[in-house]
Amino acid sequence: MRFIVTGGGTGGHVYPALAIARGLKAKYPAAEILFLGSEGGLEADLVPKAGFDFQGIKLTGFKRRLSFRNLLACWQAARGFTEALRIMNSFKPAAVVGTGGYVCGPVVLAASFCRIPTLIHEQNALPGVTNRLLSYITNAVAITFPDAVRYLPRRTRIKLTGLPVRPEFMSCTRQESRRALGLPEEGRLVLSFGGSQGARTINGAMVEVLYHFREKSDLHFLHVTGPAQYDDFVMMMSQRGFGFPDNGNNTIKPYLHEMPLALAAADLVICRAGAATLAEITVTGKPAILIPYPYAA
Structure with a gap:
């Protein structure tokens, strides 16, 4: 067949x-x-x-x-x-x-x-x-x-x-996912992204969030910029005094193929409110701050 x-x-x-x-x-x-x-x-x-x-x-x-x-x-x-x-x-x-x-x-x-x-x-x-x-x-x-x-x-x-929803979202554990992604195994993890293409407004807001919490050693951020916006994000971070690749308590990615691992590893999610994203968050049971795209259903 x-x-x-x-x-x-x-x-x-x-x-x-x-x-x-x-x-x-x-x-x-x-x-x-x-x-x-x-x-x-x-x-x-x-x-x-x-x-x-x-x-x-x-x-x-x-x-x-x-x-x-x-x-x-x-x-x-x-x-x-x-x-x-x-x-x-x-x-x-x-x-x-x-x-x-x-x-x-x-x-x-x-x-x-x-x-x-x-x-x-x-x-x-x-x-x-x-x-x-x-x-x-x-x-x-x-x-x-x-x-x-x-x-x-x-x-x-x-x-x-x-x-x-892909079955991988139901099979990942928190600690194993953090190890696989090279993230700290202890402390809180915030995952933020703006959909598969990224979101300029969310990227801009996250620069300020990362700067505000830059000295919190018990808190780590995993932010996904979107492939086309990564360079601009790095520039904004540099203007705020962050260095790359060592930029403190945050990890920045242009794109993340391992989203099932990232959701399993996270304690809080900040993201757009796309239908697929909502389904994945629901399946994993993660608390989330949703920022809907104003021009989509």
């Missing part, structure tokens, strides 16, 4: 897709799973590291305003649809599962065109544009929050499932 899983752009789409892929593999150990994502997207890095076959499709997301780049996005979407059709005909999956993001569009559309059963999972209370469009053609929609129902077509087959 073969399955295609697709979704990407942000960790909020990629990580639920990986959890679904692992769930399929657990239920069907002999199954072949192919992950389709965008070339150069976050998924191109995360999926192979998770042990799944990955194939990239060259796509560009649409701008929600008049832009010449949308013409390029349309052309790439059409080409992506053609490429996805070729993959459907050669791989012949039993079903296709999508978790959102613009790459999900041409892949699920191609599967529907080939009469392959399709399912999409929506993580948010307000469904994303891609999933709202796909809900008209997909066989079923799995949702995380009941509020999402009112934004979907009435004839859609909907199932309230919650948000799938």
Whole structure:
């Protein structure tokens, strides 16, 4: 049996897709799973590291305003649809599962065109544009929050499932996780991050937090800046008198692949309020200070 899983752009789409892929593999150990994502997207890095076959499709997301780049996005979407059709005909999956993001569009559309059963999972209370469009053609929609129902077509087959979380979040222990991450085994640990892409406002606020608590030897911070904002963060820290790599009671990372370990190690989490993050925090039972992104559901 073969399955295609697709979704990407942000960790909020990629990580639920990986959890679904692992769930399929657990239920069907002999199954072949192919992950389709965008070339150069976050998924191109995360999926192979998770042990799944990955194939990239060259796509560009649409701008929600008049832009010449949308013409390029349309052309790439059409080409992506053609490429996805070729993959459907050669791989012949039993079903296709999508978790959102613009790459999900041409892949699920191609599967529907080939009469392959399709399912999409929506993580948010307000469904994303891609999933709202796909809900008209997909066989079923799995949702995380009941509020999402009112934004979907009435004839859609909907199932309230919650948000799938990777099993690693349930198996890590505090002390083992701290040792694995090279963090102090004693004292309190605060984990802070702004989602897979980082958040400029949270980074700026954390510089001041780290400066305020810089002399607290019984308190350690693990802050994740986001890859594109790491250099700016280091500069702000330097302006505050911190030295690198020895910068006192804090550890700074551009990105953290070992988030299950980090959550297990932490005593408090400061972060955005993305659906995947909320599910992971809930599963691990960690107290959290949430800073929602004001322009997202």
